[in-house]
Amino acid sequence: MTAVGASRANRAGAATDRGGATICLLAVGLVFVLVGLFGAALGAARTARQQARVAADFGALAGAGRALEGEAAACGTAGKLVGLNGARLSACRLDGMDVLVTAEVTVTPLPWLTRTATATSRAGPIRG
Numbered sequence: 001m002t003a004v005g006a007s008r009a010n011r012a013g014a015a016t017d018r019g020g021a022t023i024c025l026l027a028v029g030l031v032f033v034l035v036g037l038f039g040a041a042l043g044a045a046r047t048a049r050q051q052a053r054v055a056a057d058f059g060a061l062a063g064a065g066r067a068l069e070g071e072a073a074a075c076g077t078a079g080k081l082v083g084l085n086g087a088r089l090s091a092c093r094l095d096g097m098d099v100l101v102t103a104e105v106t107v108t109p110l111p112w113l114t115r116t117a118t119a120t121s122r123a124g125p126i127r128g
Contacts, residue, residue, distance in 0.1 A: 041109035045117065048107035052119040055087035056103040060123035063092065063099035067124065074099050090118065098124030 063078030075092035082089045082103045091102035102120040109115070 037110065041113065044107050044109035045115060048105040048115070048117040049119070051085070052087055052103050052105040052117040053121070055082045055085035055105070056101050056119040056121035057123075058082070058085055059089065059092075059101040059103060060099050060121040063101060064097075064123035064125070067094060067097050067099055070094075075101075091120075095122075096124070098122050 059078035059082035062081040063074040066073045066077045071092075071094040074094055075089075078092050078099060078101045079089040082101065085103075087103040087105045089101065090104045091100070093100050100120065100122050102118060105117045107115055107117060
């Protein structure tokens with residue numbers, strides 16, 4: 001085949017190519033991006049839930065140490081420790097000598113998605 005014949009064959013092959021592989025590649029790329037966003041959002045939600053648990057646990061333990069001084073002192077200390085752990089105290093009450101603390105952490109994994117992770121912990125003296 002001559003150089004002229006080869007160039008005509010290349011042009012004929014190029015005319016039949018409609019870009020189907022490009023569309024498939026873009027679709028696969030979009031699926032990877034969506035799966036990545038979903039994974040990041042799920043990871044952020046799990047981290048927020050764990051942060052709320054830790055804040056509630058520490059708040060309840062700190063509040064239980066001050067339970068003899070009354071609900072105001074116990075919940076004040078619990079709220080301070082919950083705040084230091086990056087959460088917000090949403091509820092605190094004294095149940096006998098036990099302190100019940102509920103902490104909330106707000107997370108925005110995606111710009112249009114805001115969620116609140118909540119955890120409740122109880123701490124008090126050992127019963128035997």
